[in-house]
Amino acid sequence: MNEVGVFLEVNDLELHRGGARVLSIPSFSLQEREVLSLIGPNGAGKSTLLLTLARLLPATSGSFRCRGEEIVSNSAIFAYRRRLGMVFQEPLLFDGTVFSNVASGLKIRGMAEKEIRERVMATLELFGMTQLAERSARKLSGGEAQRTSLARAFAIRPEVIFLDEPFIALDPPTRQTLMDDLERILRETGTAAVLATHDQLEALRLSSRMVVMNCGEMVQSGSPEEVISRPGNEFVASFVGMENVLTGTVIDSRDGLVRLAVGGRQIEIAGSAEPGDSAVFCIRPEHVTIDTLDPSGDTSARNVFPASISRVIPNGIFHKIHLDCGFRLVAYLTGQSIANLNLAEGKKVFASFKATAVHLIRTRQLDEAAG
Numbered sequence: 494m495n496e497v498g499v500f501l502e503v504n505d506l507e508l509h510r511g512g513a514r515v516l517s518i519p520s521f522s523l524q525e526r527e528v529l530s531l532i533g534p535n536g537a538g539k540s541t542l543l544l545t546l547a548r549l550l551p552a553t554s555g556s557f558r559c560r561g562e563e564i565v566s567n568s569a570i571f572a573y574r575r576r577l578g579m580v581f582q583e584p585l586l587f588d589g590t591v592f593s594n595v596a597s598g599l600k601i602r603g604m605a606e607k608e609i610r611e612r613v614m615a616t617l618e619l620f621g622m623t624q625l626a627e628r629s630a631r632k633l634s635g636g637e638a639q640r641t642s643l644a645r646a647f648a649i650r651p652e653v654i655f656l657d658e659p660f661i662a663l664d665p666p667t668r669q670t671l672m673d674d675l676e677r678i679l680r681e682t683g684t685a686a687v688l689a690t691h692d693q694l695e696a697l698r699l700s701s702r703m704v705v706m707n708c709g710e711m712v713q714s715g716s717p718e719e720v721i722s723r724p725g726n727e728f729v730a731s732f733v734g735m736e737n738v739l740t741g742t743v744i745d746s747r748d749g750l751v752r753l754a755v756g757g758r759q760i761e762i763a764g765s766a767e768p769g770d771s772a773v774f775c776i777r778p779e780h781v782t783i784d785t786l787d788p789s790g791d792t793s794a795r796n797v798f799p800a801s802i803s804r805v806i807p808n809g810i811f812h813k814i815h816l817d818c819g820f821r822l823v824a825y826l827t828g829q830s831i832a833n834l835n836l837a838e839g840k841k842v843f844a845s846f847k848a849t850a851v852h853l854i855r856t857r858q859l860d861e862a863a864g
């Protein structure tokens with residue numbers, strides 16, 4: 494069997510800058526071939542962590558092991574860095590052709606001319622850009638320049654590639670195409686990657702594990718689907734677009750169903766909790782359904798509420814519908830669905846969601862909650 498090992502293991506990492514602690518990571522590991530995304534708001538520490546993991550920024554304290562070997566001495570750090578590729582927001586190409594940019598890492602490694610030519614052409618082929626080989630880097634579009642920068646990083650056949658918001662400056666179609674190609678190339682080459690991004694869709698598209706960062710700490714780690722549908726706290730919930738974070742009081746809990754009092758209504762959710770506790774829970778807006786007629790007889794959803802539409806906010810493909818059901822709820826609907834249902838502000842509708850669509854973030858005893 495082909496066992497996947499740990500490529501990088503980091504423990505007790507701290508980094509202080511300008512007198513402040515900007516990273517505090519008790520432990521972190523990256524598997525071979527794993528594609529991991531670091532997501533978090535501006536200033537969360539994503540770029541700093543990437544640079545620290547790449548040993549380009551010295552940590553204040555902490556231990557680093559690559560395939561079980563400590564990376565301490567300058568020669569070990571140097572050898573470790575040679576196994577890595579890095580791509581930043583800016584392509585950082587030098588004057589010269591696409592070919593010479595992609596060849597640069599190979600030249601530094603002392604590879605023979607013939608091998609360089611073969612490797613560069615194979616890499617350009619992988620990125621679908623052989624026709625650009627002799628083009629001056631100055632004459633590239635933003636997308637082509639970032640593609641060249643990625644090809645340069647992949648040409649050395651790195652074991653891990655660190656990507657710091659590589660798509661942030663690109664227009665949506667270019668971003669999508671490059672992301673699709675990167676996903677294929679990572680899969681085909683088996684290269685591990687750490688991607689810093691603030692965009693959860695990029696994380697969903699590319700990574701198998703997502704780590705949410707806030708204030709220099711890793712606050713949740715899991716598959717992107719898990720983090721997005723089961724956030725561990727209110728910060729993660731709001732960062733991943735969980736617009737409906739609500740608080741209620743547990744009425745009773747039996748057979749895997751919890752009944753909560755919320756804004757004068759009762760909600761049923763999957764889980765268990767102590768009666769009398771205060772509960773914080775969340776519902777993804779895309780899991781809320783809107784009907785103009787009472788769907789109670791026709792839906793398996795346990796939670797159906799009469800509601801009035803308080804706001805309709807156009808928001809790209811999906812529009813945000815703010816509902817007042819006794820508590821506030823946001824639903825996402827396409828413009829087409831809004832037109833079909835003839836929805837508008839002030840209209841009376843029914844909002845419904847399944848008990849399993851609700852994620853219980855945490856419960857607290859009510860006297861604790863008050864204190």
Ligand SMILES: Nc1ncnc2c1ncn2[C@@H]1O[C@H](COP(=O)(O)OP(=O)(O)OP(=O)(O)O)[C@@H](O)[C@H]1O
Binds near residue numbers: 515533537538542
């Ligand atoms: N050279 C520096 N000196 C002191 N503090 C710094 C320095 N560079 C970054 N910081 C601080 O480190 C923290 C993390 O910054 P970092 O750029 O890593 O965050 P980020 O998550 O990558 O944010 P962004 O998405 O805005 O790039 C911030 O509080 C920032 O102010």
